Amino acid sequence: MDELNALFGGFAVALSGYHLMFMVIGITLGVIIGVLPGLGGANGVAILLPLTFSMPPTSAIILLTSIYWGALFGGAITSILFNIPGEPWSVATTFDGHPMAQNGKADEALVGAFTASFVGAIFAVCLITFLAPVVAKFALKFGPAEFFAVQFLTFASFIGMGRGSPFKTIASMCLGFALASVGLDGVTGTLRMTFGQDELLNGFKFLVAVIGLFGIGEILCSMEDGLKFNGAAAKLRMDAVIRTWRQLPRMWATFLRSCIVGCWMGITPGGATPASFMGYGIAKRLSKRGDNFGKGELEGVVAPETAAHAAGTSALLPMLTLGIPGSPTAAVLLGGLLIWGLQPGPLLFVEQKDFVWGLIASMYLGNVVGLVMVLTCVPLFAAILRVPFSIIAPAIVFVCAIGAYTVNNTMFDVWMMLVFGVMGYLFNKLRYPLPPLVLALVLGDQAESSFRQAMLVSQGSVGVFWSNWLCGSIMTLGLVMAFWPALQALRAKLSGNAAIARAA
Amino acid sequence: MIRTGVSKTKTIAAALAASACLTSPAWAQRWEPTKPVTLVIPAGTGGGADQMARFIQGVVQKHNLMKQPLIVINKAGGAGAEGFLEMKASAGDPHKITITLSNLFTTPLGTGSPFNWKDMQPVAMLALDQFVLWTNSEKPYKTTKDYIEAVKAGDDRAFKMGGTGSKQEDQIVTAAIEQQTGGKKFTYVPYAGGGQVAVQLVGNHVDSTVNNPIEAVAQWRAGQLRPLCIFDAQRSTYTAKVTEKEAWSDIPTCKEAGLPVEYQMLRGIFTTKNAKPEQVAFYVDLLKKVMATPDWKEFMEKGAFNQTFMSGPDFEKWLTSAEAQHADLMKKAGFLATQ
Numbered sequence: 001m002d003e004l005n006a007l008f009g010g011f012a013v014a015l016s017g018y019h020l021m022f023m024v025i026g027i028t029l030g031v032i033i034g035v036l037p038g039l040g041g042a043n044g045v046a047i048l049l050p051l052t053f054s055m056p057p058t059s060a061i062i063l064l065t066s067i068y069w070g071a072l073f074g075g076a077i078t079s080i081l082f083n084i085p086g087e088p089w090s091v092a093t094t095f096d097g098h099p100m101a102q103n104g105k106a107d108e109a110l111v112g113a114f115t116a117s118f119v120g121a122i123f124a125v126c127l128i129t130f131l132a133p134v135v136a137k138f139a140l141k142f143g144p145a146e147f148f149a150v151q152f153l154t155f156a157s158f159i160g161m162g163r164g165s166p167f168k169t170i171a172s173m174c175l176g177f178a179l180a181s182v183g184l185d186g187v188t189g190t191l192r193m194t195f196g197q198d199e200l201l202n203g204f205k206f207l208v209a210v211i212g213l214f215g216i217g218e219i220l221c222s223m224e225d226g227l228k229f230n231g232a233a234a235k236l237r238m239d240a241v242i243r244t245w246r247q248l249p250r251m252w253a254t255f256l257r258s259c260i261v262g263c264w265m266g267i268t269p270g271g272a273t274p275a276s277f278m279g280y281g282i283a284k285r286l287s288k289r290g291d292n293f294g295k296g297e298l299e300g301v302v303a304p305e306t307a308a309h310a311a312g313t314s315a316l317l318p319m320l321t322l323g324i325p326g327s328p329t330a331a332v333l334l335g336g337l338l339i340w341g342l343q344p345g346p347l348l349f350v351e352q353k354d355f356v357w358g359l360i361a362s363m364y365l366g367n368v369v370g371l372v373m374v375l376t377c378v379p380l381f382a383a384i385l386r387v388p389f390s391i392i393a394p395a396i397v398f399v400c401a402i403g404a405y406t407v408n409n410t411m412f413d414v415w416m417m418l419v420f421g422v423m424g425y426l427f428n429k430l431r432y433p434l435p436p437l438v439l440a441l442v443l444g445d446q447a448e449s450s451f452r453q454a455m456l457v458s459q460g461s462v463g464v465f466w467s468n469w470l471c472g473s474i475m476t477l478g479l480v481m482a483f484w485p486a487l488q489a490l491r492a493k494l495s496g497n498a499a500i501a502r503a504a
Numbered sequence: 505m506i507r508t509g510v511s512k513t514k515t516i517a518a519a520l521a522a523s524a525c526l527t528s529p530a531w532a533q534r535w536e537p538t539k540p541v542t543l544v545i546p547a548g549t550g551g552g553a554d555q556m557a558r559f560i561q562g563v564v565q566k567h568n569l570m571k572q573p574l575i576v577i578n579k580a581g582g583a584g585a586e587g588f589l590e591m592k593a594s595a596g597d598p599h600k601i602t603i604t605l606s607n608l609f610t611t612p613l614g615t616g617s618p619f620n621w622k623d624m625q626p627v628a629m630l631a632l633d634q635f636v637l638w639t640n641s642e643k644p645y646k647t648t649k650d651y652i653e654a655v656k657a658g659d660d661r662a663f664k665m666g667g668t669g670s671k672q673e674d675q676i677v678t679a680a681i682e683q684q685t686g687g688k689k690f691t692y693v694p695y696a697g698g699g700q701v702a703v704q705l706v707g708n709h710v711d712s713t714v715n716n717p718i719e720a721v722a723q724w725r726a727g728q729l730r731p732l733c734i735f736d737a738q739r740s741t742y743t744a745k746v747t748e749k750e751a752w753s754d755i756p757t758c759k760e761a762g763l764p765v766e767y768q769m770l771r772g773i774f775t776t777k778n779a780k781p782e783q784v785a786f787y788v789d790l791l792k793k794v795m796a797t798p799d800w801k802e803f804m805e806k807g808a809f810n811q812t813f814m815s816g817p818d819f820e821k822w823l824t825s826a827e828a829q830h831a832d833l834m835k836k837a838g839f840l841a842t843q
Binding site for chain 1: 548554555558559561562563565566576577579580581582583585586589614615616617661664669670671672675691692693694695696697699702703704706707709710718721722723725726728802806839841
């Protein structure tokens with residue numbers, strides 16, 4: 001009950017007009033930042049951080065976290081409308097969100113995405129409110145072997161989800177791994193595959209690749225299809241919110257699974273991006289309508305968005321209790337805490353009660369304010385699709401180029417984006433799936449360093465992955481997931497054989 | 505950095521002399537930035553250099569110390585090579601400054617990236633960041649001696665040392681410790697960031713770390729980690745209690761604890777190669793104003809920094825010897841790119 005008292009104290013702090021104003025400003029800025037690819041939440045927070053040094057810490061963190069919520073909401077908009085993920089964690093949202101927009105259901109997809117984000121975030125905040133100390137202890141159990149197990153599970157839950165040839169999936173994934181390994185090798189401290197090119201020192205940045213593969217690739221495909229967006233004829237009806245909300249209750253299982261997956265990934269800290277992929281992969285595997293995923297299924301929008309938001313929100317927990325950031329944005333916020341004179345870590349909850357509970361209360365309020373704001377704007381967002389292709393396409397290319405440039409402030413990335421764009425187009429034509437490539441690019445080097453750290457610790461024994469129940473069970477689950485399609489095929493064959501035997 | 509002979513008092517005296525020089529009206533004409541100044545961070549967001557750079561940005565803005573804005577960007581690729589190569593490439597643009605960490609020396613030596621600190625113009629040393637030997641407080645080692653004895657008695661590579669990055673400062677300190685452990689090596693496990701390293705130690709996934717004070721102070725205060733010794737020639741000068749019983753000044757130096765290793769990391773500011781003396785003087789002056797603020801003093805104390813200020817020829821001399829010592833240490837440890 002102490003928590004509840006403290007939380008109400010927090011609401012008293014956060015519910016002032018002054019703070020509500022900061023929430024509205026922050027969320028508006030965040031949505032804009034989320035919409036612009038490349039200018040991620042981490043950059044937005046970093047740019048505004050110095051402005052907050054003269055504010056009281058609680059007001060400052062309310063403003064900055066509101067930007068973060070806004071960016072989480074905003075990332076979904078361009079993914080759905082233009083197949084361009086504004087943020088890494090909204091890549092998985094494109095898989096079903098964009099087909100929905102093409103079918104004329106952009107408004108439903110947007111409402112679904114925003115609502116799912118809200119549910120995920122609130123679930124995670126509740127977790128933070130009541131279970132912070134327990135969860136913090138749990139996160140300490142994660143060493144290199146456990147991290148690798150989680151990453152392995154993410155890959156495994158993705159294998160076999162592509163329609164078409166599994167070999168194409170594997171080829172695409174391998175290309176992603178190869179791209180991910182360019183740059184500095186964190187374990188030996190030497191450069192790999194840079195071929196003496198200074199531009200390659202930084203490796204291939206995920207955002208540049210994604211903007212190119214999805215955004216530019218999509219534009220190229222649309223040009224071929226006769227210079228128009230499918231779905232431009234979408235009718236704008238104002239009842240989108242109610243229409244969509246009616247469909248949501250039957251997806252309760254997906255919501256719950258994605259919330260759990262998201263919180264898990266946020267706390268451990270795997271981050272929002274792998275969480276969204278894993279949420280999508282699991283929903284596709286377990287949902288009754290899994291076969292329709294990829295063709296424009298609302299559940300396919302809900303699953304990754306819920307997981308991404310649950311992860312993005314719960315990523316603040318390890319930052320507050322352990323001082324390790326669960327996401328790049330949390331890393332920038334962590335720097336802010338230190339400058340405001342707050343030391344994140346195990347004692348923050350004891351020594352800075354007002355700040356911590358003010359922040360947690362602002363998480364509830366910020367998400368409510370954010371949901372109301374973005375839902376009212378849905379018709380506006382959806383109306384963008386009615387702008388003629390010949391006007392919007394150059395604008396998109398322009399925004400993509402700025403986005404790619406912003407990632408590292410180099411022209412090289414803009415050229416890389418165009419190369420990735422052509423690659424995205426070819427993948428599309430040759431029916432190679434893009435998601436495995438993107439997943440390998442974002443998680444490849446993390447998984448590699450976790451694996452090699454684990455090997456260093458165990459002196460080269462693979463047994464380390466089954467050395468305790470936590471790690472062992474995740475790994476085993478991962479293996480089952482990876483071979484699930486094969487197992488199912490085998491079972492079908494065996495029961496088929498049995499039936500034949502009985503008949504004979 | 506590892507010091508061989510120069511005593512600290514002498515260094516400070518030299519630094520004071522140098523700063524006295526700079527405040528005198530040695531330059532006839534003054535220079536001021538005519539466009540926004542970019543502060544390049546050759547490291548990722550959230551790390552020690554990043555924190556300090558963003559802090560400087562905040563102080564400059566809060567106290568209105570410069571007419572033009574100060575913009576901070578991270579160029580972390582290739583262990584910071586990306587940022588340094590950009591500084592090298594913009595030799596003619598005095599509106600760029602960079603903040604350093606030990607990768608100023610370790611990156612060119614360890615990866616063979618084509619740059620050297622001489623490709624930039626040194627402005628000033630802001631402070632030296634300390635390194636502390638930490639263990640989990642559940643472990644039985646109360647002193648450095650207990651710990652080193654345990655390492656000596658154990659199997660080779662049985663003890664795991666966690667650290668940030670590979671062939672960078674943490675692993676260099678580890679290699680220097682290994683020279684004192686009777687031939688027993690550590691298994692060095694590289695992680696992405698200092699905060700993560702501290703948490704891995706709390707979770708008992710590694711046996712010890714050489715985290716900077718600011719990276720592990722929260723866990724120390726919570727009683728989860730125990731500092732064994734500090735890799736400086738003298739104890740810290742900060743006597744305010746950090747935990748209930750101890751202050752930074754209560755941590756013995758590694759040398760007095762029987763582990764004769766010293767290492768400190770440079771937090772310094774550089775500008776581009778062709779900057780004119782009056783341009784360098786502007787930045788020295790700006791940094792002095794930053795360092796005079798109460799915000800800066802609080803920041804220094806929180807991170808238990810060694811506050812040594814240097815600029816001009818003294819700083820260059822310091823850099824030359826620090827580079828030679830890094831080359832020597834990395835050669836002994838087998839970390840050189842050309843080996």
